[in-house]
Amino acid sequence: xxxxxxxxxxxxxxxxxxxxxxxxxxxxxxxxxxxxxxxxxxxxxxxxxxxxxxxxxxxxxxxxxxxxxxxxxxxxxxxxxxxxxxxxxxxxxxxxxxxxxxxxxxxxxxxxxxxxxxxxxxxxxxxxxxxxxxxxxxxxxxxxxxxxxxxxxxxxxxxxxxxxxxxxxxxxxxxxxxxxxxxxxxxxxxxxxxxxxxxxxxxxxxxxxxxxxxxxxxxxxxxxxxxxxxxxxxxxxxxxxxxxxxxxxxxxxxxxxxxxxxxxxxxxxxxxxxxxxxxxxxxxxxxxxxxxxxxxxxxxxxxxxxxxxxxxxxxxxxxxxxxxxxxxxxxxxxxxxxxxxxxxxxxx
Amino acid sequence: xxxxxxxxxxxxxxxxxxxxxxxxxxxxxxxxxxxxxxxxxxxxxxxxxxxxxxxxxxxxxxxxxxxxxxxxxxxxxxxxxxxxxxxxxxxxxxxxxxxxxxxxxxxxxxxxxxxxxxxxxxxxxxxxxxxxxxxxxxxxxxxxxxxxxxxxxxxxxxxxxxxxxxxxxxxxxxxxxxxxxxxxxxxxxxxxxxxxxxxxxxxxxxxxxxxxxxxxxxxxxxxxxxxxxxxxxxxxxxxxxxxxxxxxxxxxxxxxxxxxxxxxxxxxxxxxxxxxxxxxxxxxxxxxxxxxxxxxxxxxxxxxxxxxxxxxxxxxxxxxxxxxxxxxxxxxxxxxxxxxxxxxxxxx
DNA sequence: CTGAAAGCGCTAACAT
DNA sequence: ATGTTAGCGCTTTCAG
Numbered sequence: 001x002x003x004x005x006x007x008x009x010x011x012x013x014x015x016x017x018x019x020x021x022x023x024x025x026x027x028x029x030x031x032x033x034x035x036x037x038x039x040x041x042x043x044x045x046x047x048x049x050x051x052x053x054x055x056x057x058x059x060x061x062x063x064x065x066x067x068x069x070x071x072x073x074x075x076x077x078x079x080x081x082x083x084x085x086x087x088x089x090x091x092x093x094x095x096x097x098x099x100x101x102x103x104x105x106x107x108x109x110x111x112x113x114x115x116x117x118x119x120x121x122x123x124x125x126x127x128x129x130x131x132x133x134x135x136x137x138x139x140x141x142x143x144x145x146x147x148x149x150x151x152x153x154x155x156x157x158x159x160x161x162x163x164x165x166x167x168x169x170x171x172x173x174x175x176x177x178x179x180x181x182x183x184x185x186x187x188x189x190x191x192x193x194x195x196x197x198x199x200x201x202x203x204x205x206x207x208x209x210x211x212x213x214x215x216x217x218x219x220x221x222x223x224x225x226x227x228x229x230x231x232x233x234x235x236x237x238x239x240x241x242x243x244x245x246x247x248x249x250x251x252x253x254x255x256x257x258x259x260x261x262x263x264x265x266x267x268x269x270x271x272x273x274x275x276x277x278x279x280x281x282x283x284x285x286x287x288x289x290x291x292x293x294x295x296x297x298x299x300x301x302x303x304x305x306x307x308x309x310x311x312x313x314x315x316x317x318x319x320x321x322x323x324x325x326x327x328x329x330x331x332x333x334x335x336x337x338x339x340x341x342x343x344x345x346x347x348x
Numbered sequence: 349x350x351x352x353x354x355x356x357x358x359x360x361x362x363x364x365x366x367x368x369x370x371x372x373x374x375x376x377x378x379x380x381x382x383x384x385x386x387x388x389x390x391x392x393x394x395x396x397x398x399x400x401x402x403x404x405x406x407x408x409x410x411x412x413x414x415x416x417x418x419x420x421x422x423x424x425x426x427x428x429x430x431x432x433x434x435x436x437x438x439x440x441x442x443x444x445x446x447x448x449x450x451x452x453x454x455x456x457x458x459x460x461x462x463x464x465x466x467x468x469x470x471x472x473x474x475x476x477x478x479x480x481x482x483x484x485x486x487x488x489x490x491x492x493x494x495x496x497x498x499x500x501x502x503x504x505x506x507x508x509x510x511x512x513x514x515x516x517x518x519x520x521x522x523x524x525x526x527x528x529x530x531x532x533x534x535x536x537x538x539x540x541x542x543x544x545x546x547x548x549x550x551x552x553x554x555x556x557x558x559x560x561x562x563x564x565x566x567x568x569x570x571x572x573x574x575x576x577x578x579x580x581x582x583x584x585x586x587x588x589x590x591x592x593x594x595x596x597x598x599x600x601x602x603x604x605x606x607x608x609x610x611x612x613x614x615x616x617x618x619x620x621x622x623x624x625x626x627x628x629x630x631x632x633x634x635x636x637x638x639x640x641x642x643x644x645x646x647x648x649x650x651x652x653x654x655x656x657x658x659x660x661x662x663x664x665x666x667x668x669x670x671x672x673x674x675x676x677x678x679x680x681x682x683x684x685x686x687x688x689x690x691x692x693x694x695x696x
Numbered sequence: 697c698t699g700a701a702a703g704c705g706c707t708a709a710c711a712t
Numbered sequence: 713a714t715g716t717t718a719g720c721g722c723t724t725t726c727a728g
């Protein structure tokens with residue numbers, strides 16, 4: 001092993017003929033330590049290239065300064081934005097981030113939670129997997145006072161934890177209304193797997209808009225996605241138009257599905273928005289330059305990450321000061337980006 | 349603090365009236381421990397919900413079972429694929445992943461390296477930031493025997509470390525040749541910041557293809573991107589066509605730039621590929637359904653992540669067994685996805 | 697097959 | 713202002 005032994009506090013202490021405690025304090029900029037010793041310590045430390053061992057500090061202080069993140073998927077514009085937001089806030093506050101990808105699998109989510117618990121993370125940020133119905137794998141965190149904040153895909157039943165979500169219902173309602181108001185009907189919905197809270201809320205929003213417009217829901221206008229790929233979007237659009245050639249509009253659960261659908265419509269010789277208007281959810285950068293530019297419900301991913309991380313850090317602080325912290329649910333607004341794919345007439 | 353005290357080995361030991369050493373061994377499935385004790389320990393552990401403290405184990409064993417990853421950007425299809433690949437391999441091998449985002453900033457990269465070193469990661473995976481010229485912030489890893497593997501954007505000067513890259517030169521050469529062979533000339537290049545190894549290689553590939561086709565490079569055909577956004581791609585395409593209305597083709601450093609350029613060309617009333625053929629680099633899923641479908645050089649992100657992580661884990665093992673490990677450079681092939689945006693005639 | 701003891705590197709009482 | 717002591721929870725000799 002080439003590994004040079006790491007420099008420790010003891011090494012510095014020996015070299016300077018003082019105690020490790022003093023060295024530790026000098027390095028931490030403690031109040032009552034002489035300016036002179038502080039100087040000598042800091043100087044030697046940088047000269048010997050001393051680097052503190054966070055594992056040791058963590059063990060001793062019973063805190064790791066690490067937060068865990070469990071996310072269904074990382075190759076996804078929205079989720080990666082959230083992660084970016086989380087990391088910005090966490091690093092600024094001196095916390096590191098340990099990332100796990102559940103891949104939409106309940107089992108993986110359970111072992112991820114375990115692994116992160118074993119790593120003694122100071123807090124946990126989770127967006128749950130499609131398949132997760134049971135949340136007992138987060139119990140040990142809550143029982144041992146490790147704050148957990150859920151974001152985006154959250155367990156709606158749990159009410160003793162904080163959550164950060166976007167207003168999926170409202171966004172879906174607005175999107176559907178936007179189409180219905182233009183007289184676009186029959187209006188279909190390509191929905192996501194209904195186990196996900198987000199997909200469920202979006203479906204509800206769609207149904208509420210229909211009701212508001214005086215239409216009764218029609219199951220032949222609601223098709224369900226499984227893997228949420230472009231291909232699936234295209235496939236469902238083809239199936240939809242075969243079954244319901246009279247369909248005039250589609251509200252898709254994500255931009256991926258919407259873009260896949262648009263492509264299929266184009267291939268079928270159907271023009272959007274003239275024959276079938278389409279709107280998605282998430283607002284990828286790319287959607288705006290598609291042909292036709294895709295309308296979409298924008299959700300603030302970066303902000304969600306920042307807010308969720310901020311909330312978690314506050315809860316960690318509260319826990320440290322033995323303060324109580326009431327779980328809160330923060331609902332972020334979505335914004336409708338109406339572009340050509342959903343606009344039959346010049347903008348109302 | 350609500351935090352229930354965590355169960356420790358000592359708790360189990362006391363409960364069973366045996367020593368912590370035995371408990372530790374039983375849990376780790378050591379050879380010489382009686383089946384009976386093993387059973388009792390395992391049973392009590394699961395009953396009391398014992399969870400090992402990896403911090404403590406790490407401190408003692410002088411290994412954290414964590415690998416650090418520093419990446420310029422996470423909201424990026426290619427990079428997030430790489431991360432996914434890394435995580436798959438790491439978690440399967442029992443390693444956790446601590447992620448840092450340098451945001452293309454040298455300073456952030458330096459502090460990230462420091463933070464990860466302090467966390468005593470067992471190995472480091474890095475794709476360097478645009479601005480990084482100096483690599484001494486990785487010295488402490490190498491000096492203390494912590495393996496470092498660079499991927500994608502690598503320090504070309506360093507030769508004592510392993511690297512995993514795609515064949516940027518070859519990919520760019522193929523892409524350019526593909527256009528030149530169709531008689532597409534003048535051929536422009538929207539290049540990336542030349543500090544990045546990838547951007548440099550792509551430029552070289554473009555230049556080599558020009559030379560091969562008997563053309564002399566022309567600086568008015570090479571425009572440089574800074575922030576690599578859609579808008580920048582569009583802006584540069586406009587500037588290019590204003591300066592060189594005779595330009596017949598564009599090889600863009602990434603799909604973002606290519607798509608931005610395509611959009612601008614469309615707005616200028618220029619048809620692709622008929623008037624200006626375009627090809628990108630990275631092959632996003634979305635590129636294939638763009639109008640026109642964008643040709644691109646596909647690079648295997650997921651595989652790069654898997655390979656880089658695998659290599660790093662092997663080096664970590666080697667280091668543990670005090671074996672020597674020769675740094676290697678793995679070059680992954682790219683594949684040209686020729687679609688309509690670059691095909692003037694039916695496929696040659 | 698099991699236990700005792702030492703110690704990984706750091707910090708926090710408690711002294712002085 | 714600094715030192716002494718005592719762990720944090722775990723693994724690993726070394727004994728038996």
